[in-house]
Amino acid sequence: MIKVSVNGEIKELPKGLNVSQMIEALNYKTKGFAVAINTTFVSIKSYEETIINDGDTIDILAPVQGG
Amino acid sequence: MNNTNDTWEIGGKMLNSRMLIGSALYPSPSNMEEAIKESEAQIVTVALRRQSAGEGGGNNFWDIIKELNINVLPNTAGCHSAKEAITTAEMAREVFGTNWIKLEVIGDQYNLQPDPFETVKAAETLVKEGFEVFPYTTDDLVVAKRLANVGCKILMPWGSPIGSGQGLMNPSNLKAIRKQFPELKLIVDAGIGKPSDAVEAMQLGYDGILLNSAIALAQDPVKMAQAFKYATIAGRLGYEAGTMQKREFASPSTPTVGTPFWHQFS
Numbered sequence: 613m614i615k616v617s618v619n620g621e622i623k624e625l626p627k628g629l630n631v632s633q634m635i636e637a638l639n640y641k642t643k644g645f646a647v648a649i650n651t652t653f654v655s656i657k658s659y660e661e662t663i664i665n666d667g668d669t670i671d672i673l674a675p676v677q678g679g
Numbered sequence: 680m681n682n683t684n685d686t687w688e689i690g691g692k693m694l695n696s697r698m699l700i701g702s703a704l705y706p707s708p709s710n711m712e713e714a715i716k717e718s719e720a721q722i723v724t725v726a727l728r729r730q731s732a733g734e735g736g737g738n739n740f741w742d743i744i745k746e747l748n749i750n751v752l753p754n755t756a757g758c759h760s761a762k763e764a765i766t767t768a769e770m771a772r773e774v775f776g777t778n779w780i781k782l783e784v785i786g787d788q789y790n791l792q793p794d795p796f797e798t799v800k801a802a803e804t805l806v807k808e809g810f811e812v813f814p815y816t817t818d819d820l821v822v823a824k825r826l827a828n829v830g831c832k833i834l835m836p837w838g839s840p841i842g843s844g845q846g847l848m849n850p851s852n853l854k855a856i857r858k859q860f861p862e863l864k865l866i867v868d869a870g871i872g873k874p875s876d877a878v879e880a881m882q883l884g885y886d887g888i889l890l891n892s893a894i895a896l897a898q899d900p901v902k903m904a905q906a907f908k909y910a911t912i913a914g915r916l917g918y919e920a921g922t923m924q925k926r927e928f929a930s931p932s933t934p935t936v937g938t939p940f941w942h943q944f945s
Binding site: 618619620638639640641644645646647648651652653655656671672673674675676677678679 | 701702703704705711724725726727728729730731732738740741744753754756762763766767769770771773774775841842891892
């Protein structure tokens, strides 16, 4: 297992997951969000090839109200 | 009642409304929806924030906005560095499916004043990445020049600090930016509090206004949305019509020739 930070919370995940597998493992049900790892944007087309590493900081953002 | 004779272009889109409206701070989602509809704005600002896992019920806010079928302008609110703003913009492009970005890089937490150095740095990268950058900036002419130099076609100087409702703090600076950049699209963003502030901004020849708090925090946001709709149109028409020159002294508007009882009572 590895430890990562997801939206500021420490989570444990199996080693070697890609972004798609991570999203599934974290139980994200809604669509329409974007992912950044260690403050770098990861596009949907890179999900399969991007592997989550121990200590990564992951941000998952979705639409909200804004001015 | 948009001024349908007044079609203008911004970011590659032809619009009839010169008012950009925010989607935050309304008493309820339905009130937000009604106010946006009443404003007849064709651009609405939105943002991105962390989403919790397991929220199976969908995104009510985003569903409402999509239903409105108007242009969405995502912002980078809350960013304090060029790097953060660039990453947020890239994420917004994917989520919202638009290359428009309201670039907001805050330099001071007290008055939410934009950081000019980081804003210019971020704008330069984002323009190169193909974004249509709507940079939120102060009314500083030199910063405006720098933003134009890195390829911004739109500038959004503040009227006064975000959410303050203080109106236009420095109309002469805003006027100087308008004069210096006749070819750029200029929007007064932030600080507008009253419909008369919108009129004033539009009379300066600005192409539009962007506001949120003034409507959302009004006693009746829907009615205030209507007031701003008319104010924006009135200000634009006033600008196009050309205001009269101010005079030092009074000058009668009613003809003096044929005045009855001329000198009879003196």
